[in-house]
Amino acid sequence: MIRAPMNDDGYGASDLLDPRDRGLQYGDGLFETMAVRDGRIPWLTYHLRRLRAGCGRLRITPPRTVELRREIAKLSAGQARAIIKLIVTRGIGGRGYRPDPTAPGRHIIMRHPWPAHAYAREHEGIRLRICRTRLAVNPALAGIKHLNRLEQVLARMEWRDDSRFQEGLMLDWQDRVIEGTMTNLFIVRAGRLWTADLTQSGVAGVMREIILEVASQQTIPLRVTALALQDVAQADEVFVCNSVIGIWPVVALNRQRYPLGLLTRQLADAVEARAKY
């Protein structure tokens, strides 16, 4: 394991990264960003499962789950609220873009402070803007939480005033609504829950998966499909989610207004009831 240098911001331990690591050279790796609450990660099993699936798709040798669990537990212990970020890379080796298939993957675990803004956004909702930066279409990489994140960086650079907009909505090049810069998107129309299909682009978030499970258990009608901006504009309720923030109701998309919706509240409560911590 490599840990980032610990400092007053709450970062990890001592080891540094070899610049030859393919994670830096090519973004050849994956990551998980996980919420710690009362010393535990409520959705750890989901994160580790997604990480293994991503490693499988990129053919990266995953770290042993038992080892990851031990290291993560150590860094989470005693933390009331914190963020743990786990990066897995293909490590060092190969010639140029071609990896050495026998080289072991590497992982890095870092701890960050809990974001201060989360509480108000969860209860009062957020305002969304529409990003000019588009998501590329690439089924080979779609859904994976990989380290090639320049599109999200460019999208997040489009606005600075966090008091005006708290998240940006990203479309792909076919004008399909895919997700937020750091969240997945759901809409409610006539009692039915919709979210974007992520087989062409986007990141399949852990909280999105949990919400799909909850919806299925509660027999809420569900559509995973191509979403147009028009669908979002005509929605009764809109929310964004990720495993750190949970569910943030959306109260505005540019000038369009939405209520703090009932189904959004119901899902947030159901998700909270399932959290293991």
Place this chain on the structure above:
Amino acid sequence: MIRAPMNDDGYGASDLLDPRDRGLQYGDGLFETMAVRDGRIPWLTYHLRRLRAGCGRLRITPPRTVELRREIAKLSAGQARAIIKLIVTRGIGGRGYRPDPTAPGRHIIMRHPWPAHAYAREHEGIRLRICRTRLAVNPALAGIKHLNRLEQVLARMEWRDDSRFQEGLMLDWQDRVIEGTMTNLFIVRAGRLWTADLTQSGVAGVMREIILEVASQQTIPLRVTALALQDVAQADEVFVCNSVIGIWPVVALNRQRYPLGLLTRQLADAVEARAKY
């Protein structure tokens, strides 16, 4: 400057990378891979210009050119043949995807040994295969030599036997031929030189730029346009290029055969005559 650990393979000096660096976290940076010949980099001015342009597009604070030149000269000195890789990242800082606009960029310089295979391929030509992995369409990132290179990694993982195929051809999702996994592609048809337009995807290589300049000076008719696989199949000559290998004639694309062409030879000689070392 950060230098990679020096070892018997010919790597750089001592410093390691902070894992919080956005180059690792998001692939938030750029790189240049440069050939050293007799202690000098023949195309250094082109590389540094492209790097600055890329930094401008991603709004990364570039390192000072005079400083880069000094560090690169130090690492090149006394090297008959070597590769220098320069990585520039956005450094550390910001909250999540959003960068800290005041944070300084960072750079890393590494030295690698010269690839042994280059001579034969230059003179005998290479065989191309067509990659299943497609390049995403994204004008915001097209042309830039950024650190988000998972598509190239996946493409290069498609074949292992270097004696059978020496490079892979990549198409985008609209079936346009864009480039090789690590090279740009040119074709010759009826005395005219064609290469792919790179405003939607691909990397605008330094050697591609030099060849475009040479063609212009020699008044060779030139088309920079969308290329179809059919155009490549019907070409009289085909070659790939990058600033390290120069020009490699293509003698086969799957079962299609091409001669070692005259215009390819003429361009290779003209490029060689312009190299400053």
